[in-house]
Amino acid sequence: MAEPQHFLFVFVGEFTQLAFANAIEPLRIANRMSGETLYTWSFMSEDGGAVTASNGVRMLMDHSFNDCVTFDQLFIITGNDVQEHISKRLLALVRRTRYQGIPVAAFCSGAFVLAEAGLLDGRSVALHWEFHAAFAETYPDIDLSPGVYVKDSAIMTAAGGQAAADMVLDLIAARHGEGLAVTVSDQMVYNSVRTASATQRVSFQARFGIRCDVLSKAMQVMERDLDAITTMTEVAAHTGVSIRQLERLFKKHLNTTPKKHLQTLRLARGRQLLQQTEMSVTEVTLACGFENPSHFSRVYRQAYGVGPRQQRAI
Structure with missing residues (x-):
């Protein structure tokens, strides 16, 4: 059996728990439905302390930025007022991860972190539509996608909410086959999985x-x-x-x-x-x-x- 893929979730203050749940639950269900440990995960914040979501729920962490952690994929979980929570140490972590060749994904407003780290030049990105105006004013040269997620080489962005599930299901299908991804979505009672090109807002x-x-x-x-x-x-x-x-x-x-x-x-x-x-x-x-x-x-x-x-x- 192949080694499980380890996902490191990095939490930024006032993160959106809906995006987090939709990112991690497909991984858990994939393990359960396959009967194997395909995925493992751990949680990190800058100081290793608990992080509070925008809904007031506090999440306990496994690591701080000082810890040496081996992982295969970095997930950045953000939410409201993301620009107030971007630190030099967070940017250093993201840049170092990409320098090591490890894929990075950002959810909800996470594209602000990637843009500030200088990783989005020449790329198309997805983030929650509510942040489009602010992002366009701050980073006018970066192409904003109206889609629910963008799977662009080793840098991925998703608009948050259900879009997180769409992107993670795509990752599951790419690694373990469409059949498992469909089984996972059925378990989530999620019968209309969207492709990256699906638009975020209704007509x-x-x-x-x-x-x-x-x-x-x-x-x-x-x-x-x-x-x-x-x-x-x-x-x-x-x-x-x-x-x-x-x-x-x-x-x-x-x-x-x-x-x-x-x-x-x-x-x-x-x-x-x-x-x-x-x-x-x-x-x-x-x-x-x-x-x-x-x-x-x-x-x-x-x-x-x-x-x-x-x-x-x-």
């Missing part, structure tokens, strides 16, 4: 409960170009309808106007950037397409009850 039609191609296209254009759109004429031109027709569609299906919908998208993007980056209010204003910081602050306070600077302190 605009499903998300908003609409079945209007013109409206769906207009909404996609707004999300894609919200920092550049200056008039609704531009949006209408992309959809091939008049402004008046576009306004009727928004009123009928969403009970709002195109202009208000665009402002809602811009405010949501601004809130993400304020919470997830160190960008100044002026920089966030420009990134979201607002006229000036005072206008942004005024509409932000109207929408969320606090100003942009106060939001950052919450």
Whole structure:
């Protein structure tokens, strides 16, 4: 029997337990269903102490960064406010692992760690869609994939949640065959395993409960170009309808106007950037397409009850 493959899970503060569970459970089930110890694992944090997940659960660790551990695959488990938890020692561990030729995978917001370590140049990466705006502003030259995971040579990224299971099932299939991967997914009552190219978010039609191609296209254009759109004429031109027709569609299906919908998208993007980056209010204003910081602050306070600077302190 071949030696089991050992996975070292490195936990970063405020990690997402859902991603962790979806990464480790397929390995456990693969052992059980095969009747063999195909996989082993251990847990590591910077100081070897317990790490608290974003849901408040505390995880006990096996190792610290000072320990000499032999492993075959590194899994980086992150979550909220990942940039506040990236240390020089974490980056050194990741770089050293890749220098040794050991594959590295990052889940949820873990692409920030890999990018900061300089490992993503020229690569496509996946991370949770909520972090896309902050990542694009921080690392504009790195290609963001809309997919659930990216299996790129020895560096892999997954968007977290169920995407972690998708990627680990892919790893199981590659090493031990599609049959075992299907058996594991059946045990997880997970009957629609997604490929890497599957998109993270449901369609605009499903998300908003609409079945209007013109409206769906207009909404996609707004999300894609919200920092550049200056008039609704531009949006209408992309959809091939008049402004008046576009306004009727928004009123009928969403009970709002195109202009208000665009402002809602811009405010949501601004809130993400304020919470997830160190960008100044002026920089966030420009990134979201607002006229000036005072206008942004005024509409932000109207929408969320606090100003942009106060939001950052919450």
